Amino acid sequence: xxxxxxxxxxxxxxxxxxxxxxxxxxxxxxxxxxxxxxxxxxxxxxxxxxxxxxxxxxxxxxxxxxxxxxxxxxxxxxxxxxxxxxxxxxxxxxxxxxxxxxxxxxxxxxxxxxxxxxxxxxxxxxxxxxxxxxxxxxxxxxxxxxxxxxxxxxxxxxxxxxxxxxxxxxxxxxxxxxxxxxxxxxxxxxxxxxxxxxxxxxxx
Amino acid sequence: xxxxxxxxxxxxxxxxxxxxxxxxxxxxxxxxxxxxxxxxxxxxxxxxxxxxxxxxxxxxxxxxxxxxxxxxxxxxxxxxxxxxxxxxxxxxxxxxxxxxxxxxxxxxxxxxxxxxxxxxxxxxxxxxxxxxxxxxxxxxxxxxxxxxxxxxxxxxxxxxxxxxxxxxxxxxxxxxxxxxxxxxxxxxxxxxxxxxxxxxxxxx
DNA sequence: TTGACTTATGACTATAAAGTCATTATAATA
DNA sequence: TATTATAATGACTTTATAGTCATAAGTCAA
Numbered sequence: 001x002x003x004x005x006x007x008x009x010x011x012x013x014x015x016x017x018x019x020x021x022x023x024x025x026x027x028x029x030x031x032x033x034x035x036x037x038x039x040x041x042x043x044x045x046x047x048x049x050x051x052x053x054x055x056x057x058x059x060x061x062x063x064x065x066x067x068x069x070x071x072x073x074x075x076x077x078x079x080x081x082x083x084x085x086x087x088x089x090x091x092x093x094x095x096x097x098x099x100x101x102x103x104x105x106x107x108x109x110x111x112x113x114x115x116x117x118x119x120x121x122x123x124x125x126x127x128x129x130x131x132x133x134x135x136x137x138x139x140x141x142x143x144x145x146x147x148x149x150x151x152x153x154x155x156x157x158x159x160x161x162x163x164x165x166x167x168x169x170x171x172x173x174x175x176x177x178x179x180x181x182x183x184x185x186x187x188x189x190x191x192x193x194x195x196x197x198x199x200x201x202x203x204x
Numbered sequence: 205x206x207x208x209x210x211x212x213x214x215x216x217x218x219x220x221x222x223x224x225x226x227x228x229x230x231x232x233x234x235x236x237x238x239x240x241x242x243x244x245x246x247x248x249x250x251x252x253x254x255x256x257x258x259x260x261x262x263x264x265x266x267x268x269x270x271x272x273x274x275x276x277x278x279x280x281x282x283x284x285x286x287x288x289x290x291x292x293x294x295x296x297x298x299x300x301x302x303x304x305x306x307x308x309x310x311x312x313x314x315x316x317x318x319x320x321x322x323x324x325x326x327x328x329x330x331x332x333x334x335x336x337x338x339x340x341x342x343x344x345x346x347x348x349x350x351x352x353x354x355x356x357x358x359x360x361x362x363x364x365x366x367x368x369x370x371x372x373x374x375x376x377x378x379x380x381x382x383x384x385x386x387x388x389x390x391x392x393x394x395x396x397x398x399x400x401x402x403x404x405x406x407x408x
Numbered sequence: 409t410t411g412a413c414t415t416a417t418g419a420c421t422a423t424a425a426a427g428t429c430a431t432t433a434t435a436a437t438a
Numbered sequence: 439t440a441t442t443a444t445a446a447t448g449a450c451t452t453t454a455t456a457g458t459c460a461t462a463a464g465t466c467a468a
Binding site for chain 1: 232233262263266270274275278281287288290291292294295296297298300302303304306309310313314321322323326329330331333336337340341344345347348351352353354355357358362363364365366367368369370371372373374375376377379380386391392394395396397398399400401402403404405406407408
Binding site: 011036042043044045046049 | 444445447448
């Protein structure tokens with residue numbers, strides 16, 4: 001991708017655009033400086049005139065992918081009056097931004113975790129396990145919908161994934177805040193919190 | 205870690221236990237076969253008598269980390285009657301399992317995505333960006349709590365992370381199911397779905 | 409005890425990819 | 439145009455680590 005092709009004026013932006021494109025196409029794990037040089041139409045040494053090292057390239061790609069999102073979102077959200085409207089707007093704007101940068105976010109989101117270190121076939125079995133879990137939850141939800149307890153409006157399988165993500169987020173939050181000591185009471189209250197938000201939402 | 209130390213009878217389990225321990229301690233990115241051999245107290249070649257390659261080791265570590273979880277959970281859940289009780293039990297059992305295998309899940313959950321490819325300092329700035337976003341959401345939620353619209357019972361910052369995870373999960377779900385073509389109507393309905401579940405929950 | 413078979417070893421090879429730097433090309437200036 | 443300064447090059451060096459294999463140690467039946 002030369003300067004004319006990308007429409008970028010300077011080499012920094014040109015290399016960055018190539019890096020992003022490569023990452024979107026092939027993911028983080030197969031991203032190499034040789035490929036980047038080749039793809040950007042410059043010599044390998046040239047990259048090092050504009051970026052400190054590979055980490056610097058990756059950091060800039062991620063930065064550029066996320067940077068406009070936050071400012072655009074806050075602009076839109078702050079125009080709204082009520083907390084509910086603000087949250088509604090935030091969700092919409094966020095999904096819109098993801099849609100506009102779909103190839104970027106597809107890689108960033110799907111190139112998840114350790115999965116990156118596994119071969120394709122192992123990744124598939126890993127994802128199947130997760131899916132099996134979501135299916136199990138979806139069956140419970142379907143039963144609840146049939147009984148009229150749960151809303152009929154949403155894809156039960158997706159709801160299963162939603163619940164899994166809430167549980168995972170809870171764990172990550174506690175890990176990050178060094179609440180590593182799990183006692184039974186703590187787990188009970190955390191579980192009740194997740195249950196409450198999933199079943200009833202945050203509304204009073 | 206020798207056989208006596210791990211309490212495992214055979215080399216396969218001994219090597220596997222060492223691998224898991226190493227991964228728990230240092231993460232996936234710095235896990236090498238040399239370290240494993242050293243840590244397991246066997247020669248490098250010995251590992252290849254019990255495992256096909258590195259991928260095979262990683263796959264087995266992940267498998268062993270997740271395998272009992274699902275069967276244990278289904279057992280407990282199936283004893284419950286109502287869908288609500290089932291979901292409540294599922295969340296509790298899942299958190300309990302994570303707690304029991306905290307070092308394993310800490311690594312698996314925190315060693316997230318592309319972040320693995322970044323240097324420590326870049327990872328921190330990445331996490332700070334995410335946190336900034338969660339703080340922004342938490343401020344909206346706090347306002348809602350003050351106004352009496354939202355429940356007072358939960359940590360607003362955690363709620364922010366919950367919402368972010370719902371949005372991300374929605375995107376991943378659509379990416380996985382190849383719904384890559386985002387049109388405005390689709391985004392609106394997806395946004396409404398997330399809003400509804402976050403505000404009101406899945407209960408009718 | 410011996411010889412056949414199984415298991416283990418670790419020095420070695422192969423390879424991929426990051427990062428360097430002497431050389432060359434291009435641009436700016438006098 | 440000649441001279442200097444700046445930018446670009448890509449062959450080369452370095453490093454890390456996965457995977458191999460000739461050799462050695464251990465086991466066990468006859």
